[in-house]
Each structure stands twice: as structure tokens, then as C-alpha cells.
Amino acid sequence: MLLRDVAAVALGAAVTGASFGAISVGSGLPWWMPVLMSLLIFAGGSQFMAVGIVAAGGSPAAAVLAGLVLNARHLPFGLAIGDVLGKSPLARIVGSHLLIDESTAFAMSQKDPARARAAYWACGVALFFSWNTGVLIGALVGQAIGDPMTFGLDAAFPAALLALTLPALKDKSTRNAALTGGAIALATTPFLPAGVPVLLALAGLFVFKTKKEEPCPSPQS
């Protein structure tokens, strides 16, 4: 059951990876660049974002900054499920690299700590291999595609991101913040360097309301 779910998610990651490879090469990067990014960064959203910003003429610094802001969500992930990685330094180092949305979600879906640990590592390892294999294939095939505009590949990138974002947009407060942020980004795009409008979208968080009032965290923990 768990392995079947992991396999389904891994297959999806391979396809997404292939489109990332093809889109990157289509935007003018050499084939090994998306492969290197996927091995070392291993965070799809930030990879798409970095390539998108540079492809749109933005500076690499803006791409790095936007990617880091996007990946900041891994910090609370690690705080939430850090125990499942294991205590040894090696397990923590390798396990941290496998800390992604999917492995976190799989680990949190298991109540028993041993199963949570198995789920985390199974998902992380499977996705690391399927994602990187997909990227490599996509990058090599994408080289042969030629002008991505002719094949509408410039529409594939935002459509893929939209599909990945859609579930989170079901939450009304998140949706309001995203719509506000998107409007800010669109309104400032003609006047600012590429990449900066996307970061300015974070101002949309001012309309974000957390679900419930949290009492002050207890000091003893």
C-alpha cells in the first residue's frame, strides 16, 4: 500500500522532472545544467522558479533569493518531523537532502514512528532517483525539440506550477493572499527587474489570516 503510493508519486515526479529538463533546455540552458540543479538542489519548485526567472531575463541573484525564500518552508518541515531521519550525523546529512514536500507528507501520514521513518526514507530515496532520471531524460530529449515557443512549452511551465499550487489554493485565506500577491507581481512587472515582482508578491501575506489564535507557546518544551 505504502510502496504503491510512493511509486505513484515517484512516477509523477519523473514526469515533472522530464518537463523541467525539457523546459530548462528549451530556455537556452545546456543539458547538464538542469541535471546538476536537480542533483544538488533537489527542490522542484525552486528549480522551476530559478530557471523561470533567469529565462525571463532576471538576474541569477534574484533567482537564488527567490529559490531560498521558496525553500524556507523546509525549515518547519524539519522541525516537525526531524526525528524520523535518525540521530546519527550521516543519517541527518543524507536525510536532510531528502527532506521534500512528499517525504514530509508521507512521514506525517504514519502514526507509528518506525513506519513513519520507513515511509520517509522510501519516499525520499524513490523520488530522488525518479526525479533525477526524469530530468536527465527530459534534458536530453528537450535538446532535440528546438524552439520551445513553437510547441507551446512556455505554457507548460506555468501550467505545471499552477497544477502543483491548486490544492493549496483551496484554503480561502491562502487563496486571498495568493491572488493579492499575484496582482502585485503583475502590476509591478513592467517597472521592475524580473524576479523582483515575484518576491514583492509576499506582500500579499498581509491579507493572510492564520486559522486560529495560538496561545503563547509553553516555555518548558
Added chain:
Amino acid sequence: MPVTAVLILAAGTFAIRLAGPLLRDRVTLPEKVRELMSASATVLLFALVAVSALTNGKQFGGWALAIGVAVGGLAAWRKLPFVAVIVLAAVTTAGLRLAGVA
């Protein structure tokens, strides 16, 4: 995309990932902050969708692109498989351009 940028992004991302398990014993993030972090990821992704679907980085990116992304978004909303979303978006945009829509 210089290699240096890739290395900095990779190192920074790894540091963020490692910090969680290492800090875990010491601090507890309030639920509010965690929600805000997750919302900021969505806000950033959605803004990138808006900018890359509707602009070419400076001005309106053309109807073929905008309609293609809209069709892909509709497919995702109707819970079509991820591959179908991507293919529908690309095929729509390519078809419109072939038909002479900018």
C-alpha cells in the same frame, strides 16, 4: 544560470533542511509561523504562475500563452492527470500560434 548560483542555492537549501532537525530539540515554532511559511510558498508559486502566464517579463505575453495556461489550469481543476495538464496547455498554445494568434 551560472554554476555559482546553482551552488549557492543548493548550499542554502541544504542548510535550511538541516537546520530543522538540528534545531528541533531547542525551539518550537508557533503554529502561526508554520502556517505563514506554507502560505508564503504558495503565494510565491502563484505569483510566478501569474507573471509567466500573462507576461513576457515586461508586458502582456499574448493570448496564445494566456489561453494555453488557462486550459491547463482548467484541466488541473477538473483533476486530470499531471501529464494531461502539461500537454493540454502546450498543445493549446502551439495550436493557437499555428492559427496565427499571437
